[in-house]
Amino acid sequence: MVSKKVTITNLSGLHMGAAGKLCDEAIKYSDTSTKFIYRDNHEANAKSMLSVLGASVTAGEEIEIVCDGPQEEEALYALVVLVENNFDEY
Secondary structure, three states: OEEEEEEOOOOOOOOHHHHHHHHHHHHOOOOOEEEEEEHHHEEEEOOOHHHHHHOOOOOOOEEEEEEEOOOHHHHHHHHHHHHHOHHHOO
């Protein structure tokens, strides 16, 4: 299992578009569990649009992305890059 903390820096937080991109990226690693931990140690399944949107993560919040499985390193890297690049929104 690997994890890394990142801050959501895009102005809209994990809105519909960003959540969709996060889920699409996580789904590419079908044999690896991908989730993130957000405020008060709540967990969201990074492969579930409902779970990601339900987290209501806003700009400036820190999340911890956690990956576990055969492609955990690759999945973590891809998800961190996506977040750090503001979901390619600007």
